[in-house]
Amino acid sequence: MPELPEVEYVARQLRRELIGRTIVAADVSWPGAISGPCPQDFRTRVSGQQVTDVCRRAKLLLIALAAGEVLVIHRRMTGNLIFVPGGGEPPYARVRFTLDDGRVLAFTDPRKFGRLMLVAVADLPQALGGLGPEPLDDAFTAPVLAARLASRKRILKAALLDQAVIAGVGNIYADEALFRAGIHPLRTAASLTPQEVAALREGIRGALLTGIEHGGTTFGRHRDVFDTAGTNLDHLKVYRRTGQPCVRCGSAIARIVVAQRGTHYCPRCQPAPSPSAG
DNA sequence: CTATAAACCTGCTGGC
């Protein structure tokens, strides 16, 4: 999935559509999608519950239920939450929630990587423990980011992908953030100057906000709850633009592999680290 | 601690 912008966009939609509604039934057609409790208990504990709140943490969707439990959903690579039009069966539906207004919200997921779980409110801090700061919070300042990176003798891009360092950034927005900041992905996390950290903070937030604004990035599976694709692909500057001209300087965008992930950058706007300095 | 590879799954794209 879906990274922070794709989850945030859907969370905002679900907030409008679900709060106050009651889930009258839950049907699980792929038990592997439920990571806890067992599918049987999952079904009975969700059924009859009114939705009291919807929010997002990192790449997780949190749907609070009246009984004091929270439905936690991670879409991973190809998971979507889509309102089923006309009561039909959408492709790759793994879990279906029927609402008291007759609508059906389906969790679809071709690759079966996505997971849903039910967690007691009291256990939520434990379940979400280990996640880094939210990059769109006011508290995510340059000094905070600097502190997260300072002790890390680690490749910068790998650090950005680590959810314990910063929550919600994935492969697309890591590349976009680094381009915006003019920093090479192979730099060492701890080698950034304060100025570079400040630029990176702006780059991260700018890339994420642009993504949310355009309904997320769709080049494959991401859809919103009404099955509509996001348009942010048209606004990406380096991701998936290998060989195409840099929007700033015209150089060909390069692609390398970092931490097993395709990584895109401009060789001129994001100068390579010196062998010694990292 | 950091890094790397593999595993979990299925579908799509590009090259030959």
Place this chain on the structure above:
DNA sequence: TGCCAGCAGGTTTATA
């Protein structure tokens, strides 16, 4: 047109 290799928004686990 057809087949195959490679790639894909993420995370976890095993292994150096």
